[in-house]
Amino acid sequence: MRTTRLRLIGALAAVLVAATVPAAQAHDGRPPTLADLAERHGRYFGSATDNPELVDEPYTALLGSEFDQITPGNGMKWYATEPQQGVFDFTKGDEIVALARADHQKVRGHTLVWHSQLPGWLTGREWTATELRAVLKKHIQTEVRHYRGRIYAWDVVNEAFNEDGTYRETVFYKTLGPGYIADALRWAHQADPKARLYLNDYNVEATGPKSDAYYALAKELRAQGVPLHGFGLQTHLALQYGYPATLEDNLRRFARLGLDTALTEVDVRMQLPVTEEKLAQQADWYRDMTEACLAVRRCVGITVWDYTDKYSWIPAFFPGEGAALPWDEELRPKPAYFALREALR
Numbered sequence: 001m002r003t004t005r006l007r008l009i010g011a012l013a014a015v016l017v018a019a020t021v022p023a024a025q026a027h028d029g030r031p032p033t034l035a036d037l038a039e040r041h042g043r044y045f046g047s048a049t050d051n052p053e054l055v056d057e058p059y060t061a062l063l064g065s066e067f068d069q070i071t072p073g074n075g076m077k078w079y080a081t082e083p084q085q086g087v088f089d090f091t092k093g094d095e096i097v098a099l100a101r102a103d104h105q106k107v108r109g110h111t112l113v114w115h116s117q118l119p120g121w122l123t124g125r126e127w128t129a130t131e132l133r134a135v136l137k138k139h140i141q142t143e144v145r146h147y148r149g150r151i152y153a154w155d156v157v158n159e160a161f162n163e164d165g166t167y168r169e170t171v172f173y174k175t176l177g178p179g180y181i182a183d184a185l186r187w188a189h190q191a192d193p194k195a196r197l198y199l200n201d202y203n204v205e206a207t208g209p210k211s212d213a214y215y216a217l218a219k220e221l222r223a224q225g226v227p228l229h230g231f232g233l234q235t236h237l238a239l240q241y242g243y244p245a246t247l248e249d250n251l252r253r254f255a256r257l258g259l260d261t262a263l264t265e266v267d268v269r270m271q272l273p274v275t276e277e278k279l280a281q282q283a284d285w286y287r288d289m290t291e292a293c294l295a296v297r298r299c300v301g302i303t304v305w306d307y308t309d310k311y312s313w314i315p316a317f318f319p320g321e322g323a324a325l326p327w328d329e330e331l332r333p334k335p336a337y338f339a340l341r342e343a344l345r
């Protein structure tokens with residue numbers, strides 16, 4: 001009953017959208033896509049994707065038409081790209097880059113230095129600082145060089161801070177000290193001087209200890225002339241934890257440091273079951289975050305962490321939660337999708 005009602009609302013909204021788009025704005029006779037709408041503001045609108053999903057044709061059709069930016073969800077991570085020390089495998093990333101190029105989409109590279117999804121050969125032994133420095137430099141430079149000229153922006157270091165703003169005690173921090181971040185940025189810049197280099201994290205959308213730590217670090221790195229160009233706010237939100245009302249102010253302070261910002265892994269999860277109220281609140285949040293990004297000139301784009309609930313990471317990581325993305329599991333647009341369109345119009 002509820003599902004039927006939601007479907008009806010979705011269908012009605014689709015008709016309304018089609019009816020309100022002037023013919024002159026249509027793209028190949030179709031209503032403009034999220035990417036078309038974002039482009040009018042000088043922004044991109046992207047989605048993450050993952051290699052196993054690429055055999056799903058209805059899925060790839062929408063991925064190729066609605067978005068102008070793609071992020072590989074797993075394919076460029078260390079465990080995938082250097083499964084044995086010094087042995088590189090770029091097949092997964094290459095597949096996604098090739099698809100993106102065919103669809104004229106930018107690619108955000110994700111991610112070079114992260115404590116998670118590391119290969120066993122790296123986590124399974126102790127390293128001296130000299131050894132790990134060499135391993136890190138080789139990994140970064142081999143991967144960035146491989147994709148040179150084909151990656152718009154790299155998440156060079158991912159999730160470097162704890163919630164209280166102290167450094168996360170990763171193997172890199174513990175072995176090399178905080179300077180590993182500046183080194184990673186410099187090495188990546190040498191390997192592809194045109195790529196935009198980002199630090200990226202979750203729970204940094206509002207001002208607070210964690211985003212303050214990034215602000216202080218970014219300021220210091222910029223003052224030292226380290227090649228840092230952007231700050232990525234993952235934006236994995238959850239209805240039960242409240243909306244980060246200081247998002248716009250936060251984006252603005254990073255812009256004042258001369259940095260781009262981007263919402264890099266957006267989703268808005270909820271406790272199941274789905275209700276119309278929760279979907280409406282979720283839609284408001286998608287609208288509000290899009291408006292916040294549009295209000296700050298250097299917020300360059302928005303990426304959803306895949307676009308359909310069919311391929312969301314949420315149910316596997318947060319049992320009892322889900323429905324986080326703008327399209328449902330049957331690839332039908334949800335209220336959040338129409339809210340995104342409204343915000344971008």
Ligand code: G3I
Nearest residue numbers: 050073074110111116117158202234236265305312313317
């Ligand atoms: O590849 C194996 C496969 O061989 C095995 O059969 C299967 C069984 O569990 O697991 C597969 O690995 C999974 C991998 O994704 C590839 O699908 C892992 O279990 C699973 O844990 C892993 O999850 C990824 C997660 O990062 C790991 O932390 C998600 O897909 C990916 O979307 C997610 O992305 C992260 C960003 O990189 C950083 N920010 C947070 C975000 C969400 O966690």
